[in-house]
Amino acid sequence: MADLTELTLAEARDGVCGGTFSAVELAQAHIDAIEGARVLNSFITETPERALAMASESDARVAANDPRPMEGVPIAVKDVFCTNGVHTTAGSHILENFTPPYESSVTQNIWDAGGVLLGKTNLDEFAMGSSNETSFFGPVENPWRAADDGQSRVPGGSSGGSAVAVAANIASGAIGTDTGGSIRQPAAYSGIVGMKPTYGRCSRWGTVAFASSLDQAGPMTRTVKDAAILLGAMAGFDAKDSTSVDITAPKFEAALTGEVKGLKVGIPDEYRLEGMPAEIEALWNQGAEWLRDAGAEIVPVSLPMTQYALPAYYIVAPAEASSNLARYDGIRYGLREDADDLTDLYEITRASGFGDEVQRRILIGTYALSAGYYDAYYLKAQKVRTRIAEDFRQAFENVDVLLTPTTPSEAFVVGSKSDDPIAMFLNDVFTVPASLAGLPGISVPAGLAANGLPLGLQILAKPFDEQTLFRTAQVLETAAGVPSRPAPWWKEAGA
């Protein structure tokens, strides 16, 4: 039998539903692959028993001729989604042994669609980071390596573990969360598809909160079609989330018509950064060409507020996070350090439980909200945010989608940016603006850098227009050709 881990999600789904192989076989193949890839540190918690039990149920469903839309498909879940009875850590020491007695709405939707849980993937602690180097459970390693050196590369973050699970073929698909680029950026670094839907498309209930007005769950897969299928299972209105939008999700898979004739593609001028690597610029131009060749019209647009998105984000997100993380206090769940008085309990538990990056962001956020600084920082950032959203609204009066690079570079060497927080922030320069405006965005693997590392292109669309987003992304994907695969060095390393 062909290697079941080589299949796309769509092929896996079709195979199970069509009886070509069983869900249990499919799950087992991935369980074995996960075991063999441990050196990548993609998973925090593996759930082989649950996977096989769920797969069994899938097989029963297929036998009864009652398959659900994603029956038997094995999925890796970023460890911010609360999974009932399974450790959910958010990549943090402070939640190391937390076992939620409830299931997040998004993952419940996936299980209701027949998905199978392979395990909880690694991430930057509390989703704060763009390299997956801040996890309490150790960094994740990118299966891709540069041709000229054998150095470990970051997979990107914060959804590094999920990206790697897909890139290393140890899951049929994965889910992550994207707050400032945490799905799209690791997808670009890992050579896979990563998509963030419109804010409000997926429920946030049961998802460990980082920045409430920005967090969105999304699919991470090997193809655009897979992402459309997976999003279809994840999305939907949830009355338990006041920011969930009451809109019936369209059939995303059906939107993949392959047609972009007459589509207006905007190229935002301000994304052409000074000192941008020539390769990235070349790929961007190449992407525009591909779309033009497919019948789209390329239109220059201007988004004047672009350069202010990152600083605005690094006020708003930490501010919300500083408040969202106040509940981690050692009282009702999670880590508790010994202390004789309450203040010590709080201070020592939190200092011990949170890593440096999380502490840094809590401090910035607390400062930005504090008396005397609220107006200059938080309020100002929220006003700039309004202007950023307005930029996009105006641009979208003239175009249907925007095309940009996903990241300003390929995956960097582990540890090479750890000393410079601002340099780390700049990884998100192309992804953050869309987050602030709540727009849907997708990263598609578009080519390789000279050193062999993957590069991605990003497409952004209007709110709730994921259909046009997927349609355009698939055309781009087709034009770019079947993406290369990383040489599986970890299989030997692990053996």
Added chain:
Amino acid sequence: MTGAPTFEGSAGTWEVVIGLEIHAQVTSQSKLFSGAATAFGAEPNTQVSLVDAAMPGMLPVVNEYCVEQAVRTGLGLKAKINLRSIFDRKNYFYPDLPQGYQISQFSDPIVGEGTIYLDMPDGSQRAIGIERLHLEQDAGKSLHDQSPTQTYVDLNRSGVALMEIVSKPDLRSAEEAGLYVRKVRTILRYLGTCDGNMDQGSMRCDVNISVRHPGDPLGTRAEIKNINSVRFVHQAIEYETRRQIEEIEGGGTVALETRRLDPSDGVTYPMRSKEEAHDYRYFPDPDLLPLEFTQGFVDNIRESLPELPDEKKARFETEYEISASNAGVLVAERAKGEYFEALVASASDKSGKPGSEIGQDCANILITDLFGILNKQGLSIEQSPIDHRSLAGLQALKLDGTISGRIAKDVFVEMLETGKQAADIVEEKGLRQVSDTGEIEVIIDKIISDSPSQLAGYKAGKENLFGYFVGQVMKATGGKANPQVVNELLKKKL
């Protein structure tokens, strides 16, 4: 301001400035942002949802009924209703605050400025400004006395809806503050938006108090938190006023701080947990959207409001021609006012006399007789052993002259003790008033002939001896003689 009470210190005249923040628990089935129950007295942590416990990933969803109740209360306070308001997070750490923040409203509350009128003992009315009303979550309960080393935390109350009603600093005495609390409580109970049960903690007060020389700007205030009775409000203000005056006259300054009252000694102490001024870092809750509703929504609620105490009082005074002070007692509780009106209607029906004629007497029998009994037995008007129809029966017997007012009081007591109707008691005990002039004349003649010295004394000018003769007639008739007839006849005969 002129007319405000002042205090004489050792070095000048002082005025006290008081503002009250009342936290009133909304009468809803479930909490403000979660579907857990709100009933008092449940086993610990059984009325707690994952949202109330602030588990990772939990989110708030607002309760429409709590929004309605806040609007209703705002209308009862004659306040401005804001069609758009924002929920903000108030960030601080405390074990009974699981989220590490309270969802409240800071810059844009649901209700703006309003007014409450106090009925002063001298009959005047004093207007007290309302600054605002906003919705917020209550915290859980910390029990410090269950163990020597541990504080126990029960989150049942965590997330229950509170309306915080903030007065302007218009109050000038402990008495006014007490009246204000009572008036707010009455209004809330009339509206049904809060049960006002201070013992159970469904209504609590924070008192903000400062002192100054009349005409000076406001002094530094101290906040006394979590006062749960009018008596303690008085106690706290009285102590604080003295403390602050003594402090300043002694050369010190009043600290801007939070204090608590120890009711056992009537002393206020600084609260250790609130030692540093808090920086609450308010910002709009990103898990929620702005709260919006239409003017139509507000108007519907306005139409459904019951008659409020001020309006009812004014109406009772004109419609039933009763005194302002009596009207005030009757409207203090909605159910009492309703009982009164039902009594008058029924008595009017039975006697054929209009409400304006019989109102005062009905008010008297309630206030003097029934309410006293209910108070003594700890009963509410709804639990009254005599219903309005039965009491109307008694009134009717008085009004048509069947019994005298004097006898009616005895019948009332008998009604309480036996549960029998007034008419039955009068028949059984033969209490019908004797109005037959012939009968009474015979009795009067006998008394006059038996009391020569008193007769002589009365004729000599001792007018108060009239009462002696009246008393004798009453004794001879077992109290049943019609007092008016007795008076007329005695005047003729003496």
Added chain:
Amino acid sequence: MALDKATVAKIANLARLRVAEDRLEGLATELSRILTWIEQLEKVDTDGVAPMTSVVEASLRQREDAITDGDKADDILANAPGQSAEFFTVPKVVE
């Protein structure tokens, strides 16, 4: 904006994070750098611009007042690091 050690200590206290004395200086420098970078926002003209209250253009959905939750003390206490009978416990707080 340059933060000094004292400010960092104050912020850390507000956030209930114990920061060792020897880390304060380094943190102050790091945070100052980040805040200075953020201050480029001052160049943006935001006169008359309303702060974004939410990307979602809707008003708050309200739910019916009904008891639909609670009665699950076991789940609530399941992960409690300190517990006695049905209460959470913390070191004693003196009011």
